[in-house]
Amino acid sequence: MARIVMTDDGIVFDGASLEEKPLGGAETSFIEMANALAARGHEVIVCNKCPAERTHRGVHWRPLAQGVPDSADLYIANRGDRLIRLCPKAKRSIFWIHNPAGYLLKARYQWKLALRRPVIVFSGASHAGTYPGWAFAGGREIVPYGVTDLFRHATPREQVPPPRAIFTSNPLRSLDWLLELWAARIRPAVPGAELHIFAGAATYGAAGAAKADRMGLVLDRAAALADHGVVLRGPVPKTQLVGELGAARALLYRGDIGETFCSAVAEAQAMGLPVVLEDIACMSERVIPDETGYCVKGEADFATAAIQVLSDDTLWRRLHRGALAQQRGWGWDDAAASFEQIGGLR
Incomplete structure (x- = not known):
């Protein structure tokens, strides 16, 4: 057992x-990585902005303000520059990032990365490509996010669902674009279709609160399209989201240059839900074209693909079965095993 x-x-x-x-x-x-590492038998200590010290699913959580241990077998700093040089006596260190890596080129990151030289972990090839070769790192590795186990046990659906599309991402990530396309092209071609929006500021804590006004404008537009089949549902915990994905027919998402993995799409695919995406950033990494969904260029092709998935039952069955067969094999235990290997624990 490692610490x-x-x-x-x-x-x-x-x-x-x-x-x-x-x-x-x-x-x-x-959270999933901490849980998976603990489940693999390690002592896992998390220091973050948790409200109080507690142990949950074998992971010891304590407020960052209480300090960080000086030593460990493996130290994993998550995204923030002030964390890079903590736990100075750790045998190995990883710096795990989740956004496009351009922000690491700021001086306050580069000098700390130069001194500590942690292995930087990216979530995909597109993500890794955002960090130039000349920038400091003690190594570069790609470890895709696992799919939360809750989403990995869907069974093939016997009945084709009604034409209900779903959006489960940040409303500032092109929801306005999707709403316009839905009202102008998709809904008129599929009468009775619905677009359910599971999105809102609450998902993102204080960061979401700072953008609540901007999100509100987009969500107000969604609410105004009720006559076009748009249903504003708000964000929900994953325990509820699994049921919503299981009742939907497709996930529609344009993508965003800020995406580096997109768990929303990965979760939908693991549930057997066909997706229609635009070829932006990492979106092409989340779908197997014409087997589990579509990743297209431009709004015309997006609308065409969405209309087909919402209206063609034979096509839907094929994409549904393809997603179930091919898109739920990699879980958090697999991702944790990769972190063990990077950290020299196996």
Whole structure:
């Protein structure tokens, strides 16, 4: 058993938050990794902005303000520059990032990365490509996010669902674009189709609160399209989201240049839900074209693909079965095993 210390200085959350409230992808991934490493027999200590010290699913959570242990077999700093040089006597260190890596080129990151030389972990090839070769690192590795186990046990659906599309990402990530395309092209071609929006500021904690006004404008537009089949549902915890994905027919998402993995799409695919995406950033890494969904260029092709998935039952069955067969094999235990290997624990 190894001693693993993990740190994060973003929003307030702890291990129970995953079951209790909606969370963003970075926070979800951090919790899932901690849980998976503990399940593999390691002592895992998390120091973050949790409200109080507690142990949850074998992981010891404690407020970052109480300090960070000086030593560990493996130290995992999560995204923040002030964390890079903590736990100075750790045998190995990883710097795990979740956003496009351009921000690491700031001086306050580069000098710390130059001194510590942690292995930087990216979530995919597109993500790794955002960090130039000349920038400091003690190594570069790609470890895709696992799919939360809750989404990995769907069975093939006997009945083709009604034309209900779903959006489960950040409303500032092109939801306005999707709403316009839905009202102008998709809904008129599929009468009775619905677009359910599971999105809102609550998912992102303090960061979401700072953008609440901007999100509100987009969500107000969604609410105004009720006559076009748009249903504003708000964010929900994953325990509820699994049922919503299981009732939907497709996930529609344009993508965003800020995406580096997109757990929303990965979760939908693992549930056997066909997706229609635009070829932006990492989106092409989340779908197997014409087997589990579509990744297209431009709004015309996006609308055409969405209309087909929402209206062609034979096509839907093929994409549904393809996603179930091919898109749920990699879980958090697999991702944790990769972190063990990077950290010299196996």
